[in-house]
Amino acid sequence: MISVVLLGAGNVATHLYKAFSNSENISITQWYNRTRASISSYANDVDITDSLDKLKEADIYIMAVSDDCIEQLSIDLPFTNRFVVHTSGSVAMHDIDKKNKIGVFYPLQTFSKEAEIDFSEVPICVEVYEKENLQLLIDLAKAVNCKPHKITTEQRQTLHLAAVFVNNFTNQLYRIGHEICETKNIEFEILHPLIEETAKKIQHMSPFMAQTGPAKRNDKRTIKRQLKLIEKEEHEAIYKMLTTSIKKTHGIRSTRIKSQKKEN
Amino acid sequence: MISVVLLGAGNVATHLYKAFSNSENISITQWYNRTRASISSYANDVDITDSLDKLKEADIYIMAVSDDCIEQLSIDLPFTNRFVVHTSGSVAMHDIDKKNKIGVFYPLQTFSKEAEIDFSEVPICVEVYEKENLQLLIDLAKAVNCKPHKITTEQRQTLHLAAVFVNNFTNQLYRIGHEICETKNIEFEILHPLIEETAKKIQHMSPFMAQTGPAKRNDKRTIKRQLKLIEKEEHEAIYKMLTTSIKKTHGIRSTRIKSQKKEN
Ligand SMILES: NC(=O)c1ccc[n+]([C@@H]2O[C@H](COP(=O)([O-])OP(=O)(O)OC[C@H]3O[C@@H](n4cnc5c(N)ncnc54)[C@H](OP(=O)(O)O)[C@@H]3O)[C@@H](O)[C@H]2O)c1
Ligand SMILES: NC(=O)c1ccc[n+]([C@@H]2O[C@H](COP(=O)([O-])OP(=O)(O)OC[C@H]3O[C@@H](n4cnc5c(N)ncnc54)[C@H](OP(=O)(O)O)[C@@H]3O)[C@@H](O)[C@H]2O)c1
Numbered sequence: 001m002i003s004v005v006l007l008g009a010g011n012v013a014t015h016l017y018k019a020f021s022n023s024e025n026i027s028i029t030q031w032y033n034r035t036r037a038s039i040s041s042y043a044n045d046v047d048i049t050d051s052l053d054k055l056k057e058a059d060i061y062i063m064a065v066s067d068d069c070i071e072q073l074s075i076d077l078p079f080t081n082r083f084v085v086h087t088s089g090s091v092a093m094h095d096i097d098k099k100n101k102i103g104v105f106y107p108l109q110t111f112s113k114e115a116e117i118d119f120s121e122v123p124i125c126v127e128v129y130e131k132e133n134l135q136l137l138i139d140l141a142k143a144v145n146c147k148p149h150k151i152t153t154e155q156r157q158t159l160h161l162a163a164v165f166v167n168n169f170t171n172q173l174y175r176i177g178h179e180i181c182e183t184k185n186i187e188f189e190i191l192h193p194l195i196e197e198t199a200k201k202i203q204h205m206s207p208f209m210a211q212t213g214p215a216k217r218n219d220k221r222t223i224k225r226q227l228k229l230i231e232k233e234e235h236e237a238i239y240k241m242l243t244t245s246i247k248k249t250h251g252i253r254s255t256r257i258k259s260q261k262k263e264n
Numbered sequence: 265m266i267s268v269v270l271l272g273a274g275n276v277a278t279h280l281y282k283a284f285s286n287s288e289n290i291s292i293t294q295w296y297n298r299t300r301a302s303i304s305s306y307a308n309d310v311d312i313t314d315s316l317d318k319l320k321e322a323d324i325y326i327m328a329v330s331d332d333c334i335e336q337l338s339i340d341l342p343f344t345n346r347f348v349v350h351t352s353g354s355v356a357m358h359d360i361d362k363k364n365k366i367g368v369f370y371p372l373q374t375f376s377k378e379a380e381i382d383f384s385e386v387p388i389c390v391e392v393y394e395k396e397n398l399q400l401l402i403d404l405a406k407a408v409n410c411k412p413h414k415i416t417t418e419q420r421q422t423l424h425l426a427a428v429f430v431n432n433f434t435n436q437l438y439r440i441g442h443e444i445c446e447t448k449n450i451e452f453e454i455l456h457p458l459i460e461e462t463a464k465k466i467q468h469m470s471p472f473m474a475q476t477g478p479a480k481r482n483d484k485r486t487i488k489r490q491l492k493l494i495e496k497e498e499h500e501a502i503y504k505m506l507t508t509s510i511k512k513t514h515g516i517r518s519t520r521i522k523s524q525k526k527e528n
Binding site (some may be wrong): 067109164176214 | 379432506
């Protein structure tokens with residue numbers, strides 16, 4: 001049985017709480033948040049607190065709090081020599097105060113409180129400073145049926161960067177698709193199956209192999225026609241940049257794409 | 265029973281052939297392709313031909329051929345006054361020779377021969393010149409359990425443009441994620457669950473609401489750190505442009521992001 005104290009009550013902490021509660025091999029010793037109100041509805045199920053001084057002893061302390069308060073929170077912890085980790089993709093492990101043993105437990109997924117997640121599908125990237133704690137993090141990941149991946153700080157930060165491309169930036173392309181549809185009174189929902197299939201396709205084919213479309217085919221007529229159709233300068237710039245990027249990836253020599261006058 | 269002659273043997277034609285074959289309400293009168301070899305393996309199941317002169321009579325002729333040969337193929341058809349459609353997202357309906365009745369049957373999905381598709385999930389955008397043929401296209405879509413959407417040429421071309429953003433450009437972001445992982449010996453597969461969840465999320469939440477990450481949070485430290493981590497100038501330019509785009513969408517004032525020296 002692994003005993004855990006959870007710190008924070010945001011997207012990640014809430015999903016961790018659920019996954020830990022459902023595991024037979026994890027006991028949640030305590031749930032801390034600086035704002036008690038966000039966790040008070042759980043008071044019947046778990047020991048909750050908003051006071052660092054009242055933190056109990058546990059095998060592991062998981063700080064699932066905003067990136068920029070991880071360091072300070074680790075300094076404020078009123079104990080030493082225990083095992084303290086954060087859940088961030090980008091914060092350095094060494095930002096955690098060394099008065100405790102330190103590590104990272106980074107769930108590589110996008111969480112929001114409202115969206116249900118099959119937690120067992122979440123890859124967990126783990127990192128420790130003191131080797132003897134590695135197994136505990138691996139066991140913790142396995143206790144919620146996740147696949148643990150031992151990685152370095154540099155690899156974690158690289159993964160987080162890649163995640164920004166495939167998650168945040170991709171989502172912004174969805175947003176632009178939505179905007180484009182709205183200008184012509186088309187329901188964005190009609191694109192949902194295509195969006196799902198695009199994501200599914202690369203689960204068994206490399207993105208390189210999966211590419212299709214006018215840029216990949218170097219179909220200049222369609223590219224020209226589409227650039228004319230675009231109404232916003234910002235969309236035009238993104239269209240051109242990603243078209244050029246696709247051409248480069250697939251070894252197509254780029255001719256300069258002419259500018260069209262657009263509103264901004 | 266709707267009788268169909270299918271022209272072309274590429275990605276779309278092959279998926280249409282399978283879907284039509286499985287429908288009780290469609291009979292495939294003939295399958296034409298200029299290169300006989302690509303369809304010869306189907307000779308036991310369907311009447312195949314590589315000669316336009318041998319085309320038989322049918323309710324509808326579907327030209328699922330490359331965009332730039334649609335017009336010529338429609339001119340080459342040795343009959344008049346029959347119903348001829350293409351399957352393209354971007355070619356004008358009026359590119360089809362008016363000696364026949366004309367229309368469009370555009371399946372809004374990404375097809376490749378190798379990837380299985382649940383065809384019933386594919387939205388079909390239909391368009392006709394002569395009103396009396398609209399019902400036939402709607403019935404054809406329904407006969408393969410698809411949802412038909414009656415749209416205008418402008419709407420179809422707009423949808424195709426939006427599709428380029430959410431499909432081709434998104435896939436290029438996956439490709440960049442793959443490249444970034446490779447530089448640090450990380451398996452790209454570790455990002456698969458995130459990619460799937462990103463696509464799933466917007467099936468019940470707008471992309472606007474679904475956005476997270478450093479740009480949306482205006483987390484300047486992480487953005488700066490990530491820009492330093494990026495090795496390719498091209499990736500840096502895309503990172504900056506999409507970060508700015510996200511900020512704009514979410515009403516965050518952009519400060520100029522400084523350049524970092526990179527290989528190209
Ligand atoms: N969301 C994701 O998709 C995701 C995925 C992987 C990793 N992560 C990482 O997981 C961590 C948490 O992210 P999240 O999305 O769960 O954040 P979040 O939803 O914004 O929640 C932030 C939590 O941090 C607490 N907090 C903020 N400032 C604090 C301070 N000065 N002192 C003490 N507590 C403070 C908040 O407390 P209050 O309730 O009192 O405001 C809240 O409980 C971050 O390191 C993030 O990088 C996030
Ligand atoms: N792929 C998609 O995801 C997708 C999705 C929606 C709509 N579409 C549209 O569907 C149509 C077909 O696309 P696709 O991906 O199936 O194309 P494809 O796989 O490249 O196949 C092209 C077909 O067109 C034939 N063809 C090419 N040039 C020809 C010519 N000059 N004369 C006669 N036939 C010719 C080819 O015949 P050979 O076998 O002899 O080369 C082949 O059968 C296009 O209009 C496309 O825009 C495609």
